[in-house]
Amino acid sequence: MKDSINSRRKWKKWIVVCAMLFFIFIGIQFIRPRIPHSSVTGDLMAADEVKSILKRSCYNCHSNETRLSWYDLVVPVYWQVREHIVDGRNVLNFSEWDTLAPADQAGKMWESVNQIIAGAMPLTAYTFVHRSAQITPGDLQVLKNYVSGLPALQATDSQKVENLKQQILHEKENQERKVIPVALNGIAYIPDYKNWQPVSSTERYDNGTLRVIVGNDVAIKAKAEGKTNPWPDGTIFGKITWDELKDSMGITRTGPFKQVEFMIRDSKKYSDTRNWGFARFKTTAMLPYGKNALFASECVNCHQPMKEHDFVFTVPFQTPFDSREFKLKGSFVNQKDSSMSILYSGKGLYKLATWKQKPDEHWFGANIPGNILSVDSVGEVSAEKLSVLP
Numbered sequence: 001m002k003d004s005i006n007s008r009r010k011w012k013k014w015i016v017v018c019a020m021l022f023f024i025f026i027g028i029q030f031i032r033p034r035i036p037h038s039s040v041t042g043d044l045m046a047a048d049e050v051k052s053i054l055k056r057s058c059y060n061c062h063s064n065e066t067r068l069s070w071y072d073l074v075v076p077v078y079w080q081v082r083e084h085i086v087d088g089r090n091v092l093n094f095s096e097w098d099t100l101a102p103a104d105q106a107g108k109m110w111e112s113v114n115q116i117i118a119g120a121m122p123l124t125a126y127t128f129v130h131r132s133a134q135i136t137p138g139d140l141q142v143l144k145n146y147v148s149g150l151p152a153l154q155a156t157d158s159q160k161v162e163n164l165k166q167q168i169l170h171e172k173e174n175q176e177r178k179v180i181p182v183a184l185n186g187i188a189y190i191p192d193y194k195n196w197q198p199v200s201s202t203e204r205y206d207n208g209t210l211r212v213i214v215g216n217d218v219a220i221k222a223k224a225e226g227k228t229n230p231w232p233d234g235t236i237f238g239k240i241t242w243d244e245l246k247d248s249m250g251i252t253r254t255g256p257f258k259q260v261e262f263m264i265r266d267s268k269k270y271s272d273t274r275n276w277g278f279a280r281f282k283t284t285a286m287l288p289y290g291k292n293a294l295f296a297s298e299c300v301n302c303h304q305p306m307k308e309h310d311f312v313f314t315v316p317f318q319t320p321f322d323s324r325e326f327k328l329k330g331s332f333v334n335q336k337d338s339s340m341s342i343l344y345s346g347k348g349l350y351k352l353a354t355w356k357q358k359p360d361e362h363w364f365g366a367n368i369p370g371n372i373l374s375v376d377s378v379g380e381v382s383a384e385k386l387s388v389l390p
Contacts, residue, residue, distance in 0.1 A: 031075060035082050036089075038064045042098025044105075050146045054094065057122050057133040058112070061088030064095035071129065084123065091301050103207070106150045110206040110365050111302060113143050117364055118305030144364065147206070181286040183279035185293040189286050190262060192216075193238035194389045197323055198342055199223060199316050203244075203252070203333050203357070206365030210254050210331050212342065212387075213314045214238045220324075223316045230275070230310040235265040237314065242331075242387060250336040254387040257284055263312070273300050274311045284390040306362065313362050317369045320353055330387045333357070333367075340369055343381065350378035 040063075044054070060066050061084050072081045092108055100108065115121040116135050127134045135143075181189040196214035203210055215223065218234040238260055245255035264270070264277040278299035280289035289295060303311040326346030333340045341354040354376070355369030 032078060033082055035066065035085055037066075038095070040064055040095040042096060044094045044097045046146065049142055053135070053139045053142060057135055057139070059094060060130075060133075061085050061122075061126070062092045062094055064089070064093065069130070080125075084126065091298065106147075107207055109147050109150065113140075113147050114364050115305060116140060116143065118362075120305040147365070181281055181288055183281070183288045183295075184290050185277070185279065185296050187262065187264065187277050187279035189260075189279075189281050190236065190238065193240070193260060193262070195327060196220075196238060197326075198319070198328050198344075199237065200314050201317075201331055201340060201342055201369060202360065202363075203340060203367045204363075204365060205367065208244050209241050209258060210244055210252065210333065211239055211241045212328060212331050214240065214328060228310070228312075228316060231265050231312065233265050233267055233275075235263075237263040237312075239263075239314075240328075240387075240389065244333075246335075250334060252333040252335060253385060254331050257388040257390055258282065259289070260286075260390075273297070274303070274307070276300075276303075276311060284388070286390065309362075313360075315360075315362070315368060317355060318372065320372045320375050321351065323351075326351060328387070328389070329381070330385055338367075339373055340367070343378070343386075350381055352376045352378050 043063075044051070046054075055065075060068075066085055068081065072078060092112065097105060112121070117140065122130075122133050122135065180191070183189075193214055196216055197220045199213045199215045199219060201210070201212045214237070216234075216236040218232060219237060222228055222232050222235060239262075240260050241258040242254035243256045243258060244252050246252045259280055259282040261280040262278070264279075265275055266277060267275040270277040273296050276299075278296045280295075280299075281287065282289055290298075300311070303313065306313055323344055323346075326344035328342065329345045329350065330343035331341070332343070338357045339354050340357050341352050344351045344353065352375070354373045356371045356373055357367045358370035360366035360368045
């Protein structure tokens, strides 16, 4: 008798709990933040096979043409779906493609393909439910072929040479500036990056730039000790970017200076952005990048595929000589033998370290140093071959 009474009480409690959960579930369905609905101002123009892949796999979160399934509308799933849509449109919106400059359009497409290659996009949580959104190897090859065929929208070499002359003329003036530019998230420009040691270099053929990544003393020490995953707090990288200049001999060297970007590791200060602080300063005027402090989220999104490598794309090369008393002076690529070099100066001489190029395994559209080929002492170097470091 007592067991029967206890059993009925348990059933009553269970029914009450289930009823409460049911009413809570019904109640939260009315907590439904609105998903913004905007018109299509300028859609991406591409071949049908490219558009069909993007519409199927990307447009629900990266356009104003969102099409939600019934299961996307059920709270709490709806809350996450809305967050993905809002974040996705902020990063990339194919329905507002006309608001981007042609070079930025190409850059966004290359970045998108690299996000897909890395498995970061489409989101696994999304494709788990939306099976049709999965990118097949054949789809990926179509997209790689598409971006590889995009026109290189760059200034002519003669324009680059003229720009470079103007930069050299103003270099002294820039060096004498007293005001230190500050990014919108509070990170100040670091003039001393010019004295840091190279960590690696990159030829980005996707956008026609040469880049050298330099590191402060903490970064160089961590590189030497192999403590790079994670990098220690206090590490600072400077990624210096120039337009490419190509000559008739197949040599590509640095042209006009484009920008310098900084990554500062501080796990306490920058915990909201994966332990790294980001800042970018453009042109020799060192103009801070971004419209507001949220620009750092754009940087984090780009670096997300490298979460297993402390969110760092750079693979450090081995410097083939003791370069502690040498400074970066130039960067070159020899297209004929697929090599890349860095010019150092110090101790009253120049040294040219040369590596065999290899594809960057972390970025489709780039080459990085591979095996070391040689280290040569160089005599005098003409000013035009030295890289501008504002």
